[in-house]
Amino acid sequence: MTAVTADHSADHLPRPTRLSEVKGWFFTADQLLFDWFLRHQQDRSVTGDLLELGAYLGKSAIFLGARLRPGERFTVCDLFDSPAEDDLNSREMAKSYATLTRRAFEANYLAFHEELPVIVQGLSSSVVEHVAADSVRFAHIDASHLYEHVHGDILAVRELLADRGVVVMDDYRAEHCPGVAAATWQAVTGHGLRPICVTGTKFYGTWGDPEPYRGALLAWLAGRDDVWHEVQQVNGGPLVRLSAKGAREPAHPVSRYAAAPERPAERVPVAGGSTTEPAGAAGAARPAAGRPAPRPPRGVLRRVARDVLPPIVTRALVRARKRARKRARKRARKR
Structure with missing residues (x-):
């Protein structure tokens, strides 16, 4: 991979x-499971590259890229704005991914x-020409929803996954994607894919031995009170089903456009174990004793509120400020 500098010269990007x-x-x-599987593989020295078929605007790819280890390769395959080769696929692209x-x-x-x-820009079936067999440890399939594709x-990823590799199927139970459900469970009953776990939106499985993953996953879940789970029997084997409503998301990569957090002032140690004023602040004005420190400009406070507080809180504060101004104007008119 070669380094690429972002081009944000156009305002619409x-x-x-x-x-x-x-x-x-x-x-x-699914964020918790992606993070857990990738960490578990690292702890168990499971080696290999990462693969995603179908990227949309990059949300899960960004998450995966933050967990890429040195020397590994991350391949993303998607049509993006290229034309599909058949009418059904073209209609699906136009309907669901027109802005991609x-x-x-x-x-x-x-x-x-x-x-x-x-980046492989083309049909997901072409990925086998760009990724070596038995080289992938974690693959996410979220491309076409049509059964044939x-x-x-699934069959292509089976050739690309290493022995202990994991495949994730998106939309395996969505009502608008029956073709995904049919292909997923056909792989389980007819092509040797062995389930590990499912969430409300994704299926996790392997063509290797699922038991080491399943046992470690159940041990991890037993230590969490914010993730509900149960075990069912499917096709002669256990399948973990879980939900994480209300759970905290794992760590996210940091955007280059995120507001830089304020860095606490560094205090310089002096003899006797005490400290001086923060470095570089010796000449800074200090408020007189008994007098309050000057407040930051109102514009600064507004920017901090907009950047730090959740949108719902910010909107509530704006509405409260408008109501207060309206009441003040009414009182002024009565005087």
């Missing part, structure tokens, strides 16, 4: 300040990372 501002569907339970462009994906990704992943994606 996105400037996300946090991962939540990148459009896409990547819920807390490679430039928007790259702008989002480079807001959080110094360089892009390896999803079935082909």
Whole structure:
């Protein structure tokens, strides 16, 4: 991979300040599982590259890229704004992903990372020409929702995954994607894919031995009171089902556009263990004893509130300020 500098000269390119501002569907339970599987693989010395088929605007790719280890390769395959080769696929692209462009994906990704992943712009079936067999430890399939394409994606990923590799299927149970469900469970019943766990939106499985993953996952879940889970029997084996409503999301990569946190002033030690004023602040004016320190300008406070507080709180404060001004004007008119 070569380093790429983000080109944000055009005003319409996105400037996300946090991962939540990148459009896409990547819920807390799956963020926790992506993070857990990738950490578990690292702890167990499971080696290999990362792969994503279908990127939309990059939300899950940004998350995956932050967990890439030195020497590993991350490949993202998507049509982006290229034409599909069949009418059904073209209609799906036009209906669901009309705003998807490679430039928007790259702008989002480079807001959080110094360089892009390896990008294969084309049908997901072409990924086998760019990724070596048995080289991938974690693959995320979220490309076409049409049965024929999803079935082909699953078989392609089977050839690319290493022995202890994990595959994740998006939309395996969504009512608008019956083709994904059909292809996923056909892989389980007819192509040796062994389930590990499921969330409300994604299926996690392996063509290797699922038990080491499943046992470690259940041990991890037993130590969390914010993630609900149960174990069911599917196709002769256990399947963990979990939900993470209300759980805290794992660490996100930091955007280059995020507001820089204020750095506490460094106090300089002196003899006797006491400290002087913060370095570089010897000449700074100090408020006189008994007098309050000057307040920051109102514009500064507004910017801090906008950047730090949740939007719902900021809106409530704005409404309260408007009501207070309205009451003050009414009192002034009565005088």
